Every structure is written in structure tokens, then in C-alpha cells.
Amino acid sequence: MKTIKEMGEFGLIDRIKARFEPPEGTLGIGDDCAVLPSVPDDTLVTTDMLVEDIHFLRSDITPEDLGWKSAAVNLSDIAAMGGEPTGTFLSIALPVDLEVEWAERFIDGYAAISRLCNVPLLGGDTTASERAITVSVTALGACPHRTALLRSSAEVGDLICVTGTLGDSGAGLKAILSSVSRTEDVKKLIERHYRPTPRIAEGIALRLSGAVHAMMDISDGIASDIRHIMSSSGVGADIDLSLLPMSRELLTVCEAEGWDAAEIAAAAGEDYELLFTVDPDRQSEIKVPHTVIGRVNASGKLAWLKGGLPAMFSKKGFTHF
Numbered sequence: 636m637k638t639i640k641e642m643g644e645f646g647l648i649d650r651i652k653a654r655f656e657p658p659e660g661t662l663g664i665g666d667d668c669a670v671l672p673s674v675p676d677d678t679l680v681t682t683d684m685l686v687e688d689i690h691f692l693r694s695d696i697t698p699e700d701l702g703w704k705s706a707a708v709n710l711s712d713i714a715a716m717g718g719e720p721t722g723t724f725l726s727i728a729l730p731v732d733l734e735v736e737w738a739e740r741f742i743d744g745y746a747a748i749s750r751l752c753n754v755p756l757l758g759g760d761t762t763a764s765e766r767a768i769t770v771s772v773t774a775l776g777a778c779p780h781r782t783a784l785l786r787s788s789a790e791v792g793d794l795i796c797v798t799g800t801l802g803d804s805g806a807g808l809k810a811i812l813s814s815v816s817r818t819e820d821v822k823k824l825i826e827r828h829y830r831p832t833p834r835i836a837e838g839i840a841l842r843l844s845g846a847v848h849a850m851m852d853i854s855d856g857i858a859s860d861i862r863h864i865m866s867s868s869g870v871g872a873d874i875d876l877s878l879l880p881m882s883r884e885l886l887t888v889c890e891a892e893g894w895d896a897a898e899i900a901a902a903a904g905e906d907y908e909l910l911f912t913v914d915p916d917r918q919s920e921i922k923v924p925h926t927v928i929g930r931v932n933a934s935g936k937l938a939w940l941k942g943g944l945p946a947m948f949s950k951k952g953f954t955h956f
């Protein structure tokens with residue numbers, strides 16, 4: 636009998652998708668948010684769950700950070716469509732012997748990110764659990780009718796771009812798991828892992844530019860996420876590893892620990908930056924700071940380059956042919 640692990644997360648989602656047809660004009664499974672059509676604004680909906688020992692370790696993350704992150708990862712999916720968040724719903728399953736103080740501090744973190752993004756909490760659900768803390772957030776957003784930036788709109792010749800720097804969060808996680816000493820640089824990386832900033836203003840500005848074709852947020856790492864744009868747009872991509880934007884903190888810590896910074900930047904997840912494709916003739920119209928990391932082509936395949944030359948990407952790092 637095939638296990639869920641053998642089928643994989645995306646295999647299972649495909650099976651679910653095959654059973655349900657969204658109504659005409661509604662975008663269902665397959666993008667960062669569902670898009671429910673209405674005038675003047677479409678409604679965006681997204682939901683994400685964080686499970687103890689799968690997504691976080693209770694012994695390491697503070698309750699404030701968990702509260703922040705559980706809302707932030709959902710707000711990032713609203714940002715990924717170029718949307719404005721309008722509300723969130725918070726569902727929590729908590730072990731009954733958990734201290735009340737933990738819950739209060741969790742709410743403090745949730746309130747802080749809600750304030751930062753100017754988005755109200757509108758409801759949720761609360762229940763007991765046997766052991767694990769589970770947090771599920773649903774976020775709602777708005778975006779003028781038919782203007783949401785989808786994963787499926789990349790065009791051959793587009794430049795592939797990202798906001799911010801890549802790999803900080805992944806290196807932060809690696810530092811947490813391998814107990815490296817917490818220098819100021821390591822602390823900054825861990826902060827990016829636990830307190831991601833949804834790129835809401837950037838997403839809206841990118842939508843308003845009119846020059847962006849496809850967009851998504853980076854939750855699994857570009858090596859995995861670009862494949863979603865490729866498959867839904869029916870295109871291929873070249874990405875140059877030497878162009879990946881990396882922070883000084885990432886480079887310093889990777890140097891000290893002997894980690895491959897480019898591998899972390901390409902393959903580790905949870906950056907929650909925006910990955911988008913843009914018309915090459917209109918890139919100069921984009922005022923949001925960004926880095927070009929590659930180009931969309933018609934091959935249907937993902938090819939890695941390093942300094943313009945073909946490179947092999949493996950978990951062990953990059954080797955030239």
C-alpha cells in the first residue's frame with residue numbers, strides 16, 4: 636500500500652484537486668490564494684497550518700514568535716497575489732496543561748504582526764489537543780477584480796526576480812537544529828526564520844506596476860517554488876546561482892560553519908520573499924527593490940547556471956558539468 640510520504644504533498648493535493656471543480660470565474664486550488672470574483676474587488680482566501688515538531692519546536696520558538704509567524708505566513712500568501720489583507724481567522728489546538736501565560740504571549744505576537752499589517756482578527760476556533768500545539772490561520776484579502784498576480788501568467792522571455800535576500804531563514808533553521816553558538820549574525824538569521832515579514836506593500840506595488848506577469852511567495856525555496864510557476868504557466872526557466880541575493884549575515888555564518896550559502900539560498904525555504912516574472916522591456920518601471928536571478932524560456936525544464944555556465948544542482952552543492 637502506497638503511503639502519503641510516497642505520494643508526496645503535491646501528489647495528494649493533485650488527488651484532492653481532481654475531485655472538485657471550482658465554479659466558473661473562481662480560482663481554486665493551485666495558487667497562493669483562492670480568488671473569488673466580485674466587483675470592484677475580488678476576495679482572496681488562503682489558509683496555512685503550523686504543527687508542533689513539524690514546523691516548530693516548542694522548546695526553541697517563543698510563543699510571541701509563533702503567534703507572529705502563524706499570521707505572517709498567511710499574510711505572505713495575500714502579498715503573493717498583490718493583495719491587501721482584510722482579516723484573519725485563528726484556530727488553535729492546545730494541550731490542556733499548557734500555561735495560560737504561553738497563550739497570552741502567543742496572542743501578543745499575533746497582535747503585533749496584525750498591527751504591523753493593519754489587519755483585524757475576525758474569528759477562529761479553539762480546542763484541546765492530546766499533546767501537540769497546532770495553529771491554523773486563514774487570511775482574507777482584497778484585490779481589484781481580475782488583477783491578482785497568478786502563478787500561471789509567466790511568459791517566455793520574462794526576467795525572473797526576487798525581493799530581499801534568500802537563505803537567511805533556512806540558515807537560521809539550520810543554526811537552531813545544529814545548536815551553533817548564537818552570535819549576533821546567527822541571531823539575525825534566526826529572527827528571519829521566526830519573524831518573517833510579509834511583503835504586502837511590495838506585492839501591491841508590483842501589481843500596480845503592470846509590468847509583472849506571474850508572482851508567488853517563497854515558502855519552500857526557489858528551487859521548488861519556481862517549478863510551480865513553470866508548471867502552471869507551461870514554461871521553463873534558467874536560474875543563475877551566482878545571482879542569488881544573499882545577506883552579509885548569511886555569508887558570514889556560512890563561511891564560519893562551512894555551509895554552502897548558495898545551496899541554502901536556493902533550496903532552503905521560508906524566506907517569504909516574493910518571486911516574480913517581469914516583462915524584460917518594462918523592468919525599469921519596477922520601483923520595488925529586487926534582484927534578477929534568471930529568465931523564463933520555452934524548454935519546460937529548470938536549468939541551473941553559475942556565472943552564465945551550466946551548473947549541476949544537488950543537495951551537496953553545485954558542480955559544473
Ligand code: ADP
Nearest residue numbers: 648651663664665666667668669682683712854
Ligand atoms: P502555499 O505554500 O502558497 O501556502 P501550498 O503549497 O500549501 O501553498 O498549497 C498549494 C495549493 O494547494 C494552494 O492553492 C492550497 O490552497 C492548495 N491545498 C493545499 N492543501 C490542500 C487541501 N488539503 N485541500 C485543498 N487544497 C489544498
Ligand code: MG
Nearest residue numbers: 667712852854
Ligand atoms: Mg505561497
